[in-house]
Amino acid sequence: MQTLQKLSLPSMGCGTWAWGNQLLWGYDESMDDQLQAVFNLCVSNGVTLFDTGDSYGTGRLNGRSELLLGRFSQEYVGSGKENICIATKLAAYPWRWTRQSMIKACKSSAQRLGRNVDLVQMHWSTANYAPWQEGGLLDGLADLYEQGLVIGVGLSNYGPKRLKQVQKKFAERGISISTLQVQYSLLSTYPVTQLKLKDLCDELGIKLIAYSPLALGLLTGKYSEQGPLPKGIRGLLFRQILPGMRSLLACLQEVAQSRNKTMSQVAINWCICKGTIPIPGAKSVEQGRENIGALGWQLDSSEIAELDRAAANADKKMVQNIFQTK
Numbered sequence: 001m002q003t004l005q006k007l008s009l010p011s012m013g014c015g016t017w018a019w020g021n022q023l024l025w026g027y028d029e030s031m032d033d034q035l036q037a038v039f040n041l042c043v044s045n046g047v048t049l050f051d052t053g054d055s056y057g058t059g060r061l062n063g064r065s066e067l068l069l070g071r072f073s074q075e076y077v078g079s080g081k082e083n084i085c086i087a088t089k090l091a092a093y094p095w096r097w098t099r100q101s102m103i104k105a106c107k108s109s110a111q112r113l114g115r116n117v118d119l120v121q122m123h124w125s126t127a128n129y130a131p132w133q134e135g136g137l138l139d140g141l142a143d144l145y146e147q148g149l150v151i152g153v154g155l156s157n158y159g160p161k162r163l164k165q166v167q168k169k170f171a172e173r174g175i176s177i178s179t180l181q182v183q184y185s186l187l188s189t190y191p192v193t194q195l196k197l198k199d200l201c202d203e204l205g206i207k208l209i210a211y212s213p214l215a216l217g218l219l220t221g222k223y224s225e226q227g228p229l230p231k232g233i234r235g236l237l238f239r240q241i242l243p244g245m246r247s248l249l250a251c252l253q254e255v256a257q258s259r260n261k262t263m264s265q266v267a268i269n270w271c272i273c274k275g276t277i278p279i280p281g282a283k284s285v286e287q288g289r290e291n292i293g294a295l296g297w298q299l300d301s302s303e304i305a306e307l308d309r310a311a312a313n314a315d316k317k318m319v320q321n322i323f324q325t326k
């Protein structure tokens, strides 16, 4: 029962990319108390799915995101503890290519978490650059399920063609794929509008997880062409995209105002209305609280259509993950 409940997954989860990524997100250890407060707030509000990855945290911070998540889930006291579902992603590192290496990797994640991984996901497919590598990794993923080391298996950044192949491979061993996660937001509709992944997932009984649902923060409305913008690569990217998304931001703002919600809440709610499970990242309790406010209500069909039109008309979109396959 507990097992089934965990993988029934709530309509929204929480991403933890920032938790341990100094280079990309400016994380430092002084944020840990705040991140723990975000965790507690989420769980006590029924947001119990947490997405992480064994590559979240590099160098000195190696594995930091999983370590923090493990500590937070152990220290959590309050309602919903039994529903906490930890989803990690195992990276397809070039030195990882046997099925045993996947077992070892998942055991290392479990060690950092101080508990078993609930949902293990292949972080990306190597199909486009090292197709020979993938067979062993996928066998290992299935072994993890068969050996009872995880409750469910999922994929990330897979397109329809690859997804169908893996689904067939796993079905031969009697294993179902529980989830697929792709970059999906008002600024990244490609996986659904062009790759048609939602239809395929529905057909195969797979839940679609929407990562970066706020387009790294662009859809919150707090960043503008006048700045200030985040430091580093994110700022450079934002500078390129912002001029082409004026009408999308205006539409988001209009819907948010008429609903008495924030732009972030509308952007996240749109993902939920599309039948996906968004996993917005939050760095502070304020952001966490705001994002949780995307739950408990629904945009109506005319608002969704308006947002769809504005999204389709945006001149610049988010760049797709280089590992996203067809």
Ligand SMILES: NC(=O)c1ccc[n+]([C@@H]2O[C@H](COP(=O)([O-])OP(=O)(O)OC[C@H]3O[C@@H](n4cnc5c(N)ncnc54)[C@H](OP(=O)(O)O)[C@@H]3O)[C@@H](O)[C@H]2O)c1
Residues within 6 Å of the ligand: 014, 015, 016, 017, 018, 051, 052, 089, 123, 156, 157, 181, 182, 210, 211, 212, 213, 214, 215, 216, 217, 218, 220, 222, 230, 264, 279, 280, 281, 282, 283, 286, 287, 288, 290, 291, 321
């Ligand atoms: N499978 C994959 O390859 C993959 C790739 C990327 C991400 N992911 C997963 O998806 C999760 C979420 O994606 P993401 O973090 O890339 O992007 P996101 O959720 O679109 O954006 C998160 C960022 O937006 C800002 N933010 C969040 N809530 C806000 C609010 N209410 N008000 C104002 N600003 C807010 C914060 O950054 P600032 O405060 O700095 O603006 C936060 O770090 C990750 O944690 C990770 O678990 C998976």
